[in-house]
Each structure stands twice: as structure tokens, then as C-alpha cells.
Amino acid sequence: xxxxxxxxxxxxxxxxxxxxxxxxxxxxxxxxxxxxxxxxxxxxxxxxxxxxxxxxxxxxxxxxxxxxxxxxxxxxxxxxxxxxxxxxxxxxxxxxxxxxxxxxxxxxxxxxxxxxxxxxxxxxxxxxxxxxxxxxxxxxxxxxxxxxxxxxxxxxxxxxxxxxxxxxxxxxxxxxxxxxxxxxxxxxxxxxxxxxxxxxxxxxxxxxxxxxxxxxxxxxxxxxxxxxxxxxxxxxxxxxxxxxxxxxxxxxxxxxxxxxxxxxxxxxxxxxxxxxxxxxxxxxxxxxxxxxxxxxxxxxxxxxxxxxxxxxxxxxxxxxxxxxxxxxxxxxxxxxxxxxxxxxxxxxxxxxxxxxxxxxxxxxxxxxxxxxxxxxxxxxxxxxxx
Amino acid sequence: xxxxxxxxxxxxxxxxxxxxxxxxxxxxxxxxxxxxxxxxxxxxxxxxxxxxxxxxxxxxxxxxxxxxxxxxxxxxxxxxxxxxxxxxxxxxxxxxxxxxxxxxxxxxxxxxxxxxxxxxxxxxxxxxxxxxxxxxxxxxxxxxxxxxxxxxxxxxxxxxxxxxxxxxxxxxxxxxxxxxxxxxxxxxxxxxxxxxxxxxxxxxxxxxxxxxxxxxxxxxxxxxxxxxxxxxxxxxxxxxxxxxxxxxxxxxxxxxxxxxxxxxxxxxxxxxxxxxxxxxxxxxxxxxxxxxxxxxxxxxxxxxxxxxxxxx
Numbered sequence: 118x119x120x121x122x123x124x125x126x127x128x129x130x131x132x133x134x135x136x137x138x139x140x141x142x143x144x145x146x147x148x149x150x151x152x153x154x155x156x157x158x159x160x161x162x163x164x165x166x167x168x169x170x171x172x173x174x175x176x177x178x179x180x181x182x183x184x185x186x187x188x189x190x191x192x193x194x195x196x197x198x199x200x201x202x203x204x205x206x207x208x209x210x211x212x213x214x215x216x217x218x219x220x221x222x223x224x225x226x227x228x229x230x231x232x233x234x235x236x237x238x239x240x241x242x243x244x245x246x247x248x249x250x251x252x253x254x255x256x257x258x259x260x261x262x263x264x265x266x267x268x269x270x271x272x273x274x275x276x277x278x279x280x281x282x283x284x285x286x287x288x289x290x291x292x293x294x295x296x297x298x299x300x301x302x303x304x305x306x307x308x309x310x311x312x313x314x315x316x317x318x319x320x321x322x323x324x325x326x327x328x329x330x331x332x333x334x335x336x337x338x339x340x341x342x343x344x345x346x347x348x349x350x351x352x353x354x355x356x357x358x359x360x361x362x363x364x365x366x367x368x369x370x371x372x373x374x375x376x377x378x379x380x381x382x383x384x385x386x387x388x389x390x391x392x393x394x395x396x397x398x399x400x401x402x403x404x405x406x407x408x409x410x411x412x413x414x415x416x417x418x419x420x421x422x423x424x425x426x427x428x429x430x431x432x433x434x435x436x437x438x439x440x441x442x443x444x445x446x447x448x449x450x451x452x453x454x455x456x457x458x459x460x461x462x463x464x465x466x467x468x469x470x471x472x473x474x475x476x477x478x479x480x481x482x483x484x485x486x487x488x489x490x491x492x493x494x495x496x497x498x499x500x501x502x503x
Numbered sequence: 504x505x506x507x508x509x510x511x512x513x514x515x516x517x518x519x520x521x522x523x524x525x526x527x528x529x530x531x532x533x534x535x536x537x538x539x540x541x542x543x544x545x546x547x548x549x550x551x552x553x554x555x556x557x558x559x560x561x562x563x564x565x566x567x568x569x570x571x572x573x574x575x576x577x578x579x580x581x582x583x584x585x586x587x588x589x590x591x592x593x594x595x596x597x598x599x600x601x602x603x604x605x606x607x608x609x610x611x612x613x614x615x616x617x618x619x620x621x622x623x624x625x626x627x628x629x630x631x632x633x634x635x636x637x638x639x640x641x642x643x644x645x646x647x648x649x650x651x652x653x654x655x656x657x658x659x660x661x662x663x664x665x666x667x668x669x670x671x672x673x674x675x676x677x678x679x680x681x682x683x684x685x686x687x688x689x690x691x692x693x694x695x696x697x698x699x700x701x702x703x704x705x706x707x708x709x710x711x712x713x714x715x716x717x718x719x720x721x722x723x724x725x726x727x728x729x730x731x732x733x734x735x736x737x738x739x740x741x742x743x744x745x746x747x748x749x750x751x752x753x754x755x756x757x758x759x760x761x762x763x764x765x766x767x768x769x770x771x772x773x774x775x776x777x778x779x780x781x782x783x784x785x786x787x788x789x790x791x792x793x794x795x796x797x798x799x800x801x802x803x804x805x806x807x808x809x810x811x812x813x814x815x
Binding site for chain 2: 118121122125128129132133330333334335338339340341342343344345498499500501502503
């Protein structure tokens, strides 16, 4: 019975033109449009340095590593920033008067970026600042660990300095090489894949709707059949999940190998994001269907809105990921779109997969919560109204 | 005959509104039981409670001697339901839809294929097998809806207003199909607000209003409740008040009304009422264009019991 239902569920899904368009075709179309839109960015031979301000207070003066990093990025032929040093008030005024693209200040040992508008330069400033921040944290960790290990013995300063230099030099290409503009483009595509994943909630919501007697007439018909609800729901969701996973995988492969978007070198981990992202999306659709007694069109709109807002926070539409990470840090930590995007982002930017693992585990936790709540509700056998 | 369904003291409320109020009845094996009542009388709610789709406040429901429950899979396997709303997949053909729903009951592919063919034949959709639901007319779509509900050859069939918004040809086809299902041994619960269908099809009728049984019995038993023997209708261009008063004095006449040139005379009892009326009209030199007599309908029963029309 499971495979009978699975077969027909899959068959009806791939023939549902509206659903197929929004969940499968639309992301491919967007990918092509993004590629056209960002093609010009690839053609930039020279990246022009832009004006920023740094709040030159005591905190900045004490942050030696940060200070030297910004200094390095404002010198030479490949400089990124033209830096003006100012007080916080003056920096605010310059930003207000649009004399600078943004400014940087240090508070509690962390780099903070202030921007007024949303654009490529602002994103470059935010991206670079985050990388500086990451590098400084890593250097501090290593120094602290080495000092601790020395256990009161003489500290090998040249060795620690060498390690720190290595980290800084390895981090440098990310902010200095010619792919820096491409990095912003990558985020757009990462959010696009995340969007494709989450739009899949429309599929699972539709698949659940047809299993529930209080939502659809087909649900009534299925519910009076001598087939367990778990079999119907399970086979329907599996059909939806497989279709979504295949489509997201194809989108990743298309953007990677046809459009040339970089995801990092580990293809298995890249595809694992698709596996887990599609699962989270499927569970979200299940949850929506179970708890929202509305027509499927209304649910599709909700999925679309949730996804697009998630995309905005995750960096689509102009690359504001870092801005939102700073302004509303919790949003991208609980938004599946943010987590999927960050999963790809961390694969691409960092060799260490700890941040990637956090994203994957967070997605699995969200999926588990959606699943548990849905199952709890589904276990009721009769309905108040149908 | 065995009871296929036993409903005892079924009560179901939606907030403060009692949709079904202490309903008790049985359905005998092999009969067609009509649940008749106006919209909102509780017919569909009763059916959904019996099918274990709806929670209910009180009562016991047994089907084939077993208490009905959502996980009573053996019982469910013997039941077929045709819901009021069409419930098919637009993405599947006529054949595909029937095959899918039949497949939820019948695992063996060969048997299933034969059952699908039988269902197509029963509802007269053999030539439409490769069409999609959107290519079908309203009547054909209703037939498909029926085929999806009964293809697995259930022993007990619930039909919830299957002929709503159906053309006369499809309606006849559907009614013939239902008779055939009964002839093949199925027990049928038929809910409708079309009294004509109940009179044609049903062996026994339960009339519901506001969730309560207001009458039950065979067609003849129910009609006896209407206290009407015959209704004679006469098309008369003009009648004076004196002439109209004369009709009320005719033997066995219970009620007389005259409106828009139509005279309606209701006889409480008696035979040869039509012939006597013709004699009366001739004797009193009242000219008329048309005259006919009718037996009481279930609507008259409903009117007698509730004071309102069945379709109000």
C-alpha cells in the first residue's frame, strides 16, 4: 500500500504544473537571471577602493590586530578602502552626508559595521570586517592556547607569532584576491538554493493536505480507506521529499558546473546541505498543513513570504547577510533559509567545518521540532469538524 | 435480516449548536436507507460520525457488529463512501483516479484492474477512461466521484447527495447504478434532500430535521402520516368567492386554496376523488383548462410534521 500511494503521489506531483513551476522551475529561472545580472560584476577588471571611516578611539587603538588588518587593506595597488579616521559622531555625520560607504567601530572587542544603505560596497565592508574578526579570534585563541600550554615556562614568542602570521596570510586572499566581488555573488546563489529548498514546503504542505480529512475532500476519502494514516502520510511526504531533493541537487549542480558558482571543494558536504535543507523544508510544510486549516493557495503564499523574508535576511537582494547577522543575529540562526545559506557560506569560506556542522545540526533540530509537533497533532484520530 | 449499522443515542454538537441530537437507528443488510432532510438537518454530520471521521459527544456506533473506530481497518475495508464534494485528482485520468482509490483497498493488481473496469462500466465512463477530470462535464465528474468510492466493491456504501447539480441523463445513470449495487448485495445509506430520489430508490426512509429523527418508515408508512389521500389540481380562469366556498363543502375535502388561476383541493380520504371533482365542476358549470390528481409526497409529510417545506 505504501508504494501504491507513493507511486500515485509522485505521479500527481510531477503533473501539478503550478507547484512544479514555483518549486522547481522558478529557482532555475532565477539562477539564470542572477547569472545575467551579476555577469557585469565578473567583468570588473579593477576594483575601485571606496571611502570608509574608522572610529579612532581607545578601543580601536588597543585592537592591534584589527588595526593592522585595516591598515593593510588601505595600502598599495590592491587596496580596498580609503580610510578616514574620525570620532563616532563625525563618522555618523559623514555617513549621513554620504561621504563614506560605512564606518567601523570597536566595542567589547568586536568589530561593528555601520552602513546607511544596502549595496555592494557595504557588503564588501561587512564581509571583510567579518573575516578580520574571524582571523583575530583565531589568532587570539592560538596565543591563549600556547600560553596556557607553556605552563609558566618561557613563552616561545617567535613560534606564536609565526602561527599568527600564517593565519593572517591565509585569510588575506579572501579579502584581497580578485574573487572578492564574486563572493558576494556566491551568497546570492547560496540564498537562491536555500530558497529552492524552502519553497519545497509547498510540496509537502500539498502532500499533507491530501492526507487530512479536515483540510481536503481527498483527505476524507483517504481517511476512510483501510490504510494507516502513517502509511499515507509517510509515502506522500517521501514522494515530495525525493522530488524536492532531486530538484535542489540539480540546481546546485547547475549553478556549480554550468554557471560556475563556487561552493567550496567538498561536494559531499555541499549535497548534505541539500539533503538536510530539503528535510527541514518538508517538515515545515507538514507542520503548516497540520496546524493551519487554510486553502492550499493560502499556505503557498505563507511559504513564499516566509522564504523570501528569510532570503532577505540571509543575503539575497543585494547581499545584506552580514548587515543582518550583525543587526539581528538570532534571525539567521533560527531561519532555515539563513542556516542553509550559512551552511554553503561556511563551506566556501572556511576550511574548518565546525560552523557548517552547527548549521546542519540546527536544521535537523528545527526539522525534528516541526516533525514532533506535527505527529503529536496527527495522532488524534477523529476531528472536531471535517 | 442482520443489522449492518446500529446507531444508538448519537449526539454531536458544534459549540452550542446540536447538529445531531440523540439519534438512534439501524440499517438492515441489503436495504437502501434514505436519510432525508433539508440542508443543515444533520445528514452529513451523522454520516461522518458513523465513518469515525468526526468526534461526537455521546452515543455508540456499530458497523457489521463491531464498534466503529478510526483504526477499525477490517470494517473500513468493507465500506465505500461517495462524498458530496467531488474528491478526485485533476492530474490523473478517469482510469488513474479509480485505480488509485481502488488500490487503497485492493492490493492484487489483476483483481484491481478488473474492479476498475467494472466501476467504469457501472457509471458509464468506459469511453472517458483516458480523459482528465477537467475535461468532464459536471455530470460525468459526479459519476467519476461515485466510481472512485465504490470501485472496490464494498458491502456497505454511503452516498452523500451524489446527484447534486447533475443533468437528468447523468442522474438517471447514477440512480440506475445505485439500484444495481443494491441488487449485487450492497447495503446503502443514501442522504439527499431530493424527495423524488428517495421515493424511487429507498426501501426505508428516515426524515431528519435539526439533527432529530422526525419520522421513519417505508414510503407508504410515511405518507400515511401526511393525513392526505389525494391532491387534485384544477386550472380555472375565474372563481367567485361563492364558488370557492362550494368546494370546501365537498365530502372528504380537507383543504382548498386558489391562487393565480390554480385551484388546489386536498382530500383527506376517499376514492374516485378526481372523477367526483370532474362531476362537480360540470354540475356547477365551472369551466377549466386542465385537471390532475397527485398522491401525497414526502414533502407533504415533512410539511405536516414541521410546518415547513423540505427545501426551505
